[in-house]
Amino acid sequence: MVEGFRTRRSFGFGGLSRTATMIAAMVLTAEGLIATQAPMTLVVTLPVTIAVFTLAAARRHGMSALAYYWARIAWKRATRFDATSYRRLLLPHPYALDLPGVGASSTLIKAHDPTSGRPVGVVHDRTTGYMTITTLLAPGGSLMAPTGAVQSNLRTWSSVLDAMSTDGQIKGASVTIQITPGAGEALGDDVRARQDPGAPRLAKQVINELVRTTPHATASVAPWMTVTVDPNATANPPADLAEQVAEALRVVDSLDLSGTGTDIERRATDVDLRRLVRSAYDPAVFNARDEEFEELSWAECGPVAADDGWEAYAHDGGVSVTWVLREMPRRPIPYSVLLPLLAPGRFQRRITLAYRVLDPHEGEAVLEREISHAHQRAQATAEVKGRAKWSQRADVARAEKAAAQVASGAQVVEWTLLVTTTARDAADLPAARQEVERAVKATRGIRMRPAFGCQGASFAAGLPIGYSPLVKD
Numbered sequence: 001m002v003e004g005f006r007t008r009r010s011f012g013f014g015g016l017s018r019t020a021t022m023i024a025a026m027v028l029t030a031e032g033l034i035a036t037q038a039p040m041t042l043v044v045t046l047p048v049t050i051a052v053f054t055l056a057a058a059r060r061h062g063m064s065a066l067a068y069y070w071a072r073i074a075w076k077r078a079t080r081f082d083a084t085s086y087r088r089l090l091l092p093h094p095y096a097l098d099l100p101g102v103g104a105s106s107t108l109i110k111a112h113d114p115t116s117g118r119p120v121g122v123v124h125d126r127t128t129g130y131m132t133i134t135t136l137l138a139p140g141g142s143l144m145a146p147t148g149a150v151q152s153n154l155r156t157w158s159s160v161l162d163a164m165s166t167d168g169q170i171k172g173a174s175v176t177i178q179i180t181p182g183a184g185e186a187l188g189d190d191v192r193a194r195q196d197p198g199a200p201r202l203a204k205q206v207i208n209e210l211v212r213t214t215p216h217a218t219a220s221v222a223p224w225m226t227v228t229v230d231p232n233a234t235a236n237p238p239a240d241l242a243e244q245v246a247e248a249l250r251v252v253d254s255l256d257l258s259g260t261g262t263d264i265e266r267r268a269t270d271v272d273l274r275r276l277v278r279s280a281y282d283p284a285v286f287n288a289r290d291e292e293f294e295e296l297s298w299a300e301c302g303p304v305a306a307d308d309g310w311e312a313y314a315h316d317g318g319v320s321v322t323w324v325l326r327e328m329p330r331r332p333i334p335y336s337v338l339l340p341l342l343a344p345g346r347f348q349r350r351i352t353l354a355y356r357v358l359d360p361h362e363g364e365a366v367l368e369r370e371i372s373h374a375h376q377r378a379q380a381t382a383e384v385k386g387r388a389k390w391s392q393r394a395d396v397a398r399a400e401k402a403a404a405q406v407a408s409g410a411q412v413v414e415w416t417l418l419v420t421t422t423a424r425d426a427a428d429l430p431a432a433r434q435e436v437e438r439a440v441k442a443t444r445g446i447r448m449r450p451a452f453g454c455q456g457a458s459f460a461a462g463l464p465i466g467y468s469p470l471v472k473d
Helices: 018-037 039-057 065-080 147-165 185-194 201-213 241-253 270-281 360-385 390-407 426-442 455-461
Strands: 085-087 106-113 118-125 131-137 170-181 219-229 264-267 305-308 313-315 318-327 348-357 413-423 447-450
Touching: 018 039, 039 065, 106 241, 106 270, 118 241, 118 264, 118 270, 131 241, 131 270, 147 348, 170 270, 219 241, 305 455, 313 455, 318 426, 318 455, 360 390, 413 426, 413 455
Parallel strands: none
Antiparallel strands: 085 305, 106 118, 118 131, 131 219, 131 264, 170 219, 170 348, 305 313, 313 318, 318 413, 318 447, 348 413
């Protein structure tokens, strides 16, 4: 069982955040001063102020109602100016064929890894200078492992996060599992190629019957881990691009994943990255040969056309919908809680866990603020109603427990969960939505919501292109 999930909450009046409370106090003070000279202004300003801060205090889909409606207005305005539509055009401009949206500043570099002697693909962000390196993992699991082995894996993963927190060059990381359903032909071809002509007749009949009766039960599972590095955040910054790539490879090689229950396959090559990105926009090419991706430019891996909708993202090979984490359970949950999301279905699905490990000093300061805010909320409720809510008391206890764990050497991690599903046809989109929503309900506690107004960015967050919503520039 794992626990300790908690959402940051600031302290404010009437459900407002601390910043919103301070703004409300300043606005009301200003209105009061103006009203001393022109009292009639309150007839207009006071109702507007009350309406705005009522929306700020209200909740919609787990967020402030004011933020929700403001995002809706901003998205409609962007749609009016065609800012949510992407069309790849052949223009005489050096960056006219970049990836759309948040991937526009990225470029792919083919490098040589001296430790393995193989090529490796490095995504370089031209704006921030960050380097992103992807490691392909083996699609294994630990459902049948002993409880002691699972607990050991969790402790080792905690050590990996600890190493990230003390390395200032690591800005963020993510682990993605992509499940692409197959029609069964690949399984049949593989079995036929590996059959021994001299095998007993009964064995051949059993294998052929198994292949025939399970034609739609196959799926390609592609897991990978992406690490974003700032090669310049060192005492002796690299002099040129080649040294920056070498520094990024050195930092990623320092992360030891052995003992975490994860088998490392290899570093992703430039061809692997092209395949992962291109197959996300067009799932039909996922099983294509490597030769078909070798000559693709980085921009050609993206869509020819894409439309970023309020709750859907239309691109070359279909329509995608991305959900983001709204709330984790407040109770301990089993380590296999994500299994329903990882089970194959009719549609391609991509599950991404994005991490940003806070350094020890920042993590301690964050938890101290959270304890203060939790105590202040409970105290304010007690002064108004005579006693604090039980949920507030429990929240104080969780914050204090987290602080005690950090004092004992644990790390504070900002993280989020993103789930993307892709339907080949717009008519299949309702079925794809229902499939994911049922899987989320099967987790029994995890709450998610669609990425309203930012479907394109959330879609890209699950790809190895160097973008993470948690990494700050």
